[in-house]
Amino acid sequence: MAHKKYIVGIFDDEDVVKDAVGKVRGSKVKIQEVFCPYPVHGLDHALGYDRPRMGVPAFLFGITGTSLAFLLTFWTMGIDWPMNIGGKNFIPFPTNIPIVFELTVLLAAFGMAFTFFFMEGLGPTTKPVIFDERSTDDKFAMAIDMSKNTLSDAEIQTILKESGASEVSVKEI
Amino acid sequence: MAHKHEIPSLDESFEFSSSSKRKLIISAIIGVVLVILGYFLVAKFGHHEAGHEAGAHGGGHHGATVFSRLVANLWMNSVYFIGISVVGVFFLSYNYVAKAGWYTSFKRVPEAFPSFVIVPALIMLGLFLYPETRNIIFHWTHHGIMDPASENYDKIIAGKSWYLNFGFFLVRMIAYFAVWYYLWIQIRKNSLLEDEYNDLAYYNKSRFYSKLFLIFFAVTSSTAAWDFSLSIDTHWFSTMFGWYHLASWHVAGLAAMMLTILLLKDHGYLKAVNFSAIHDLGKLMFGFSVFWAYVWFSQFLLIFYANLPEETIYFQERLSGYGGRYFWPFMFNIVLNFLFPFLILMARESKRNVTFLKLATVSILIGHWLDFYQMQMPGIAKDQGGIGLMEIGTTLTFASVFVYFIMSQLSKANLIAKNHPFLEESLHHDI
Numbered sequence: 001m002a003h004k005k006y007i008v009g010i011f012d013d014e015d016v017v018k019d020a021v022g023k024v025r026g027s028k029v030k031i032q033e034v035f036c037p038y039p040v041h042g043l044d045h046a047l048g049y050d051r052p053r054m055g056v057p058a059f060l061f062g063i064t065g066t067s068l069a070f071l072l073t074f075w076t077m078g079i080d081w082p083m084n085i086g087g088k089n090f091i092p093f094p095t096n097i098p099i100v101f102e103l104t105v106l107l108a109a110f111g112m113a114f115t116f117f118f119m120e121g122l123g124p125t126t127k128p129v130i131f132d133e134r135s136t137d138d139k140f141a142m143a144i145d146m147s148k149n150t151l152s153d154a155e156i157q158t159i160l161k162e163s164g165a166s167e168v169s170v171k172e173i
Numbered sequence: 174m175a176h177k178h179e180i181p182s183l184d185e186s187f188e189f190s191s192s193s194k195r196k197l198i199i200s201a202i203i204g205v206v207l208v209i210l211g212y213f214l215v216a217k218f219g220h221h222e223a224g225h226e227a228g229a230h231g232g233g234h235h236g237a238t239v240f241s242r243l244v245a246n247l248w249m250n251s252v253y254f255i256g257i258s259v260v261g262v263f264f265l266s267y268n269y270v271a272k273a274g275w276y277t278s279f280k281r282v283p284e285a286f287p288s289f290v291i292v293p294a295l296i297m298l299g300l301f302l303y304p305e306t307r308n309i310i311f312h313w314t315h316h317g318i319m320d321p322a323s324e325n326y327d328k329i330i331a332g333k334s335w336y337l338n339f340g341f342f343l344v345r346m347i348a349y350f351a352v353w354y355y356l357w358i359q360i361r362k363n364s365l366l367e368d369e370y371n372d373l374a375y376y377n378k379s380r381f382y383s384k385l386f387l388i389f390f391a392v393t394s395s396t397a398a399w400d401f402s403l404s405i406d407t408h409w410f411s412t413m414f415g416w417y418h419l420a421s422w423h424v425a426g427l428a429a430m431m432l433t434i435l436l437l438k439d440h441g442y443l444k445a446v447n448f449s450a451i452h453d454l455g456k457l458m459f460g461f462s463v464f465w466a467y468v469w470f471s472q473f474l475l476i477f478y479a480n481l482p483e484e485t486i487y488f489q490e491r492l493s494g495y496g497g498r499y500f501w502p503f504m505f506n507i508v509l510n511f512l513f514p515f516l517i518l519m520a521r522e523s524k525r526n527v528t529f530l531k532l533a534t535v536s537i538l539i540g541h542w543l544d545f546y547q548m549q550m551p552g553i554a555k556d557q558g559g560i561g562l563m564e565i566g567t568t569l570t571f572a573s574v575f576v577y578f579i580m581s582q583l584s585k586a587n588l589i590a591k592n593h594p595f596l597e598e599s600l601h602h603d604i
C-alpha cells in the first residue's frame with residue numbers, strides 16, 4: 001500500500017488551534033482532521049462540519065425495537081399460545097409497555113454503537129492512525145493530507161507556522 | 174455555535190400598559206359571566222336527578238349537584254394554578270442550589286410566578302373552612318364518619334383520622350401556603366436588592382433560602398398532593414401519587430415559563446435570552462413530560478396488573494364510571510401530555526423553533542389542566558361533571574388573574590437580573 005504523505009502541525013493552545021483552523025481553511029488548504037486531548041467547543045463549526053444526523057438512525061433503530069417488541073408480545077402471548085393471566089385480555093396492551101420500552105432502548109443503543117463502529121471504520125483488527133501521540137496529552141495536532149492539496153509542502157508549512165503552530169513535521173503513513 | 178455575538182442591552186423594563194390591564198380585567202369578568210351562565214344553563218336544562226336537596230344537608234355524601242361541579246372547578250383550578258405558581262420558586266431553588274447559570278437571563282419570569290400563590294391559597298382556605306363546600310370536596314369530613322356510633326361510620330376512613338382531621342389539615346394548608354410564599358418573598362427580595370447593589374451576599378442569601386425551600390418542598394410537594402387531590406378519593410391510595418402530582422405541577426410550570434418567555438420575546442422583550450437557553454428549557458419540558466408519563470403509567474400499570482378491586486375502582490370511575498363521562502378527558506390526558514409533546518419536541522431543531530415550542534407548551538398546559546380535571550372532578554362532581562361553559566369560564570378567570578399578577582410583578586423590576594453572578598454564562602450560553 002502506497003504511503004500517504006501528511007503534514008502535521010502541533011499547537012499548544014485551544015484558542016490558537018481554533019483560530020488557526022479558520023486561517024488555514026482561509027488559505028484554501030484542506031484539513032484532514034484536528035486531534036485534541038479533549039472536545040473543543042466550536043471546533044467542529046470552525047472546521048465546517050455539518051451537525052451529525054445521529055437522531056435519524058437512532059429513531060429508526062428505536063422504532064424497529066418498538067415494532068419487534070409488539071410483534072413478540074402479541075404473537076407469543078396473544079396468538080401462538082394464548083394464556084389467561086388474571087382474567088385479562090389475551091393481548092393486554094398496558095402489560096406489554098415495559099417490554100416495548102426495553103426493546104426500544106436496547107435496539108437503539110446497540111444500533112447506535114454499531115453505527116458508530118461502522119462509520120468510524122473501527123473493528124477488532126483495525127489499527128488507529130496516530131499522527132502525534134501528544135494529542136492525547138496536552139497538544140493539538142492538525143493533519144493535512146498532501147494528496148488532497150495542490151499547494152506545495154513548503155507553502156503549507158509556512159501557512160501552519162504563520163497561524164501559530166509550535167512545530168510542523170511531515171509524516172508518511 | 175461559538176460565533177462572536179453582540180450582547181443586547183440588559184436594561185429592559187416591562188411596561189404593564191393600562192390597555193392590557195383592561196383586557197385582562199374584561200376577560201376575567203367574561204369568565205365569571207360564563208360561569209354564571211353555565212351554572213344556570215346546567216341547573217335549568219341539565220340532568221340532575223339527584224336534586225339540590227341532597228347536597229344541602231351537610232351529612233349527605235352521595236348526591237352531586239351543579240353546585241358540586243362549581244366547587245370542583247374552583248378547587249381544581251386553584252390546585253392547578255397554585256402548582257404552576259409555586260413551581261416558579263421550585264425552579265429557582267434547584268437552579269440556585271445546583272449553582273446553575275444557564276437560566277439567569279430569563280430568571281425574572283419564574284421569579285414572577287409565585288406572587289399568584291395567595292389567590293388560590295385564599296380560595297382553597299375559603300372552600301375548606303366553609304362546611305358545605307368542605308363536605309362536597311372531601312368525603313372524610315362528613316359528619317360522624319369517624320365515629321363508631323354513627324350510621325355514617327367508615328372504618329377505613331376512621332383509620333386515617335390521625336392524618337385526615339380538620340385541625341391538622343388546616344394547619345398543613347396554612348403552613349404550605351405561608352412557607353412557600355415567605356421563601357419566595359425572601360428569594361425575590363434578595364434578587365431585587367442584587368440588581369441595586371452589586372454584591373455577592375445577596376446571591377448567597379438566595380441560595381440559603383433556596384435550600385430551605387427545597388427541603389420543605391421535598392416533603393410538602395407530596396403531602397400537598399395527598400391533601401389536595403388524593404384525599405378527595407379517601408378510600409383509595411397510591412404510593413406514586415406524590416411524584417405524579419409534582420411531575421404534573423412541574424411540567425405545567427415549565428410550559429407556562431416557556432410560553433411567557435416566548436410571548437415576551439415576541440413583543441420585543443428579553444432580547445438577551447438566546448435560543449440556547451430556550452433550547453435547554455425545552456429539554457427540561459420534554460424530559461419532564463416523559464417523566465410525568467413514566468410515573469403516571471407506573472401507577473396505572475401496577476393497579477391494572479394487580480387487579481385488586483379497592484385499587485381499580487379509581488380507574489374504573491374514570492374509564493367507565495358515571496356514564497363514561499370521564500373517558501375522553503382521561504384519554505386526552507395521555508395524548509396531550511405525553512404523545513404530542515414527545516413527538517413534537519424530540520428533534521433538536523424543534524426545541525429552537527418558536528412555533529413548535531408554542532404548540533408543545535399549549536398542549537402541555539391544556540393537558541395538565543385535564544390531568545387535574547380527571548384527578549379531582551370524578552371524586553367531587555361525580556355524575557355532574559363535564560366540560561362546558563362553567564369550566565371554560567372558571568379557567569379563563571383564573572388564567573386572567575394569574576397573567577395580571579405575573580405582568581404586574583414583571584413590571585416591578587428590570588426584566589434581566591443584571592447583577593446575577595452567573596449572568597455572563599447565560600448570555601454566552603451556547604449549545
